[in-house]
Amino acid sequence: MGAGATVQENARVIKYREALNEALREEMRRDPTVFLMGEGIAERGGSYKVTAGLLEEFGPERVRDTPIAEASFVGAGVGAAITGMRPVVEILFVDFALLALDQIGNQAAKYRFMTGGAGRVPMVLRTQGGVGNGLAAQHSQSLEALFYHIPGLKLVMPSTPCDAKGLLKSAIRDDGPVIFIEHKLLYMAEGAVTEEDYLIDLGVGDVKRVGNDVTLIAWSNMVPRSLAAAEAVAAEGIDVEVVDPRTLVPLDKELILESVRKTEHVLVVQEAPRRGGVASDIASIIQEEAFDYLDAPIQIVAGKNTPIPFNLELESLCVPREEDIVQAIRRVAGRV
Amino acid sequence: MTGAAYSRELVLGFYRTMFTIRTFETRCIGLYRQGLIRGYFHPYLGQEAIAAGVCAALREGDYITSTHRGHGHCIARGGDLKRMVAELFGRATGYCAGRGGSMHIAHITAGNLGANGIVGGGIPLGVGAALGAKIRGADSVTVVFCSDGASNNGVFAESLNLAAAWDLPLILMIENNQYAVSTPIEQAAREPDLYKRGAGYGVDSRLIDGNDVFEVHRCTLEAIETCRAGRGPVLIEAKTYRHLGHHVNDPGHYMPQERLNYYKARDPLTTCKTFLLKEGLAAEEDVQALEAEVQREIEEAVEFARASPQPSVEEFLAEVETY
Numbered sequence A: 001m002g003a004g005a006t007v008q009e010n011a012r013v014i015k016y017r018e019a020l021n022e023a024l025r026e027e028m029r030r031d032p033t034v035f036l037m038g039e040g041i042a043e044r045g046g047s048y049k050v051t052a053g054l055l056e057e058f059g060p061e062r063v064r065d066t067p068i069a070e071a072s073f074v075g076a077g078v079g080a081a082i083t084g085m086r087p088v089v090e091i092l093f094v095d096f097a098l099l100a101l102d103q104i105g106n107q108a109a110k111y112r113f114m115t116g117g118a119g120r121v122p123m124v125l126r127t128q129g130g131v132g133n134g135l136a137a138q139h140s141q142s143l144e145a146l147f148y149h150i151p152g153l154k155l156v157m158p159s160t161p162c163d164a165k166g167l168l169k170s171a172i173r174d175d176g177p178v179i180f181i182e183h184k185l186l187y188m189a190e191g192a193v194t195e196e197d198y199l200i201d202l203g204v205g206d207v208k209r210v211g212n213d214v215t216l217i218a219w220s221n222m223v224p225r226s227l228a229a230a231e232a233v234a235a236e237g238i239d240v241e242v243v244d245p246r247t248l249v250p251l252d253k254e255l256i257l258e259s260v261r262k263t264e265h266v267l268v269v270q271e272a273p274r275r276g277g278v279a280s281d282i283a284s285i286i287q288e289e290a291f292d293y294l295d296a297p298i299q300i301v302a303g304k305n306t307p308i309p310f311n312l313e314l315e316s317l318c319v320p321r322e323e324d325i326v327q328a329i330r331r332v333a334g335r336v
Numbered sequence B: 001m002t003g004a005a006y007s008r009e010l011v012l013g014f015y016r017t018m019f020t021i022r023t024f025e026t027r028c029i030g031l032y033r034q035g036l037i038r039g040y041f042h043p044y045l046g047q048e049a050i051a052a053g054v055c056a057a058l059r060e061g062d063y064i065t066s067t068h069r070g071h072g073h074c075i076a077r078g079g080d081l082k083r084m085v086a087e088l089f090g091r092a093t094g095y096c097a098g099r100g101g102s103m104h105i106a107h108i109t110a111g112n113l114g115a116n117g118i119v120g121g122g123i124p125l126g127v128g129a130a131l132g133a134k135i136r137g138a139d140s141v142t143v144v145f146c147s148d149g150a151s152n153n154g155v156f157a158e159s160l161n162l163a164a165a166w167d168l169p170l171i172l173m174i175e176n177n178q179y180a181v182s183t184p185i186e187q188a189a190r191e192p193d194l195y196k197r198g199a200g201y202g203v204d205s206r207l208i209d210g211n212d213v214f215e216v217h218r219c220t221l222e223a224i225e226t227c228r229a230g231r232g233p234v235l236i237e238a239k240t241y242r243h244l245g246h247h248v249n250d251p252g253h254y255m256p257q258e259r260l261n262y263y264k265a266r267d268p269l270t271t272c273k274t275f276l277l278k279e280g281l282a283a284e285e286d287v288q289a290l291e292a293e294v295q296r297e298i299e300e301a302v303e304f305a306r307a308s309p310q311p312s313v314e315e316f317l318a319e320v321e322t323y
Ligand SMILES: Cc1ncc(C[n+]2csc(CCOP(=O)(O)OP(=O)(O)O)c2C)c(N)n1
Pocket: B067, B068, B069, B117, B118, B119, B120, B146, B147, B148, B149, B150, B151, B177, B178, B179, B180, B181, B246
């Protein structure tokens, strides 16, 4: 079963982190070449408990605590992947991926290409990003644009437990390399996840709320926030369609364009700083491929172009809040 | 070294590999001068004993990672000369279908995970190959080739530690040719004996003469034994010297003539050939026949590359769409 749609049968309500844990457990049971490494993931089960209990089941060869040496253990993941393994490497915070950028951008991303297609890097780099609660400038970034920009990487940013599980399973089976960015505020989020084995294909987006007036494109933690905003404006008679691409590379352009052709009004919401962001690229794709359908300029609500401050009130000003999204919806719908 | 310890087959094998590397590169540098090869070309001339000695000790299922100065490693690990020259020409039949060039040649099925355009970039890849083998319970060893310059990059230290912490079957082979481009190791490090770095990580470390193929081979065999017994990694520093500048367009004026002469007097090919003849392992005619055969192979490879098609633009554009 490799569908894109949300699976509802035999569903239980579980947390995002539990869904990720199930994905890892199932894939490790299925395929002995899948192994995990990262900081504090074994005994401790990871900072967000995503890998809890896996050491007990799979043992220390396949669930490894690494030294604090991001460049080399990410590179070791690449080397293991090239030679027949399917490593899932965890980087505690996406901010720390900057220490491993050579291995990600120059080695993993380009290996298949440089070897004329002879090599494969079936590695998943799991990491976690976004603003939390006062974690300050080096633990709060949304760096997806970096990976989005480098050809050769796939990029997954799930917003729900169901998506997180199905996408992680697909990412592990993919010939990669896949950057899989979770959101620190979503680990405790709950959602329905079927008991059945399922995959969600990379490159298949999902309409999280059907609507007719405005297409709102968002991913990761901006999805629940945008859904809340959509509910808030529903009372004013603005019917918002929330499209979650789920994977930014490959991007489900067709799903986005289909929605745009229907609503003729577009808002893109991203937590990352506005400058050089994925939202701008999505907006440019839409204006290039669906300009004739647009009834209003595309709006972007994005993070401010700033390092994230520690102070909670200042922090909250730096990424789109529900009220920012509400106002932007009104603007794009011509209701201001 | 005494003749008794070495079979004719083994020593002729060393010589053949080293002669192939030398002739391949000399010929390709000529083609470079004619404009048939473009881009970066980092000659391995002078260091042949290291690739030849190491790879002769490896078996199927073992891995190597290589560097920007990688032709020698590829040849010694069983590389196909035709596909190598074709890649240097950027042709569709090359190892990387013209996508990689000199700095990215890989022969994965032979266990050569590839050259690398990033100094030090291949070191963690080798750690990963060794790690994967350990997890699978495979009896495989990985050799990481790097030079003095890479040893000053952070990933060198990280990888040495990581491999040691996890007892990985990894041999870190530093080909200390004493320069990173034009910067001598004495300037880039207070301690120019790089093998000494292993001790601090609890890693068995050796210093050897990189121009002596026998010593390289013997030391690699010992290191492999250590690794297969689960006591890896092993660090080896092989002192050597380039015969040319950093790349084909670098005259290498900064290399003192005296020192160059010293190392040229210890040319690994000459030493090996003298040994073959003196120990009676081969006659002059045998060596000449071998050399003629290698030269023929290289000419065939050059002809193959010349006759090979350019990569298809349509195929490339279709590939682009997959990114
Ligand atoms: C990360 C990185 N920095 C700089 C360079 C440019 N560069 C190419 S080769 C080289 C010298 C490398 O020296 P060493 O590791 O001793 O290798 P050798 O050239 O002696 O084989 C440099 C600086 C590079 N390719 N990658």
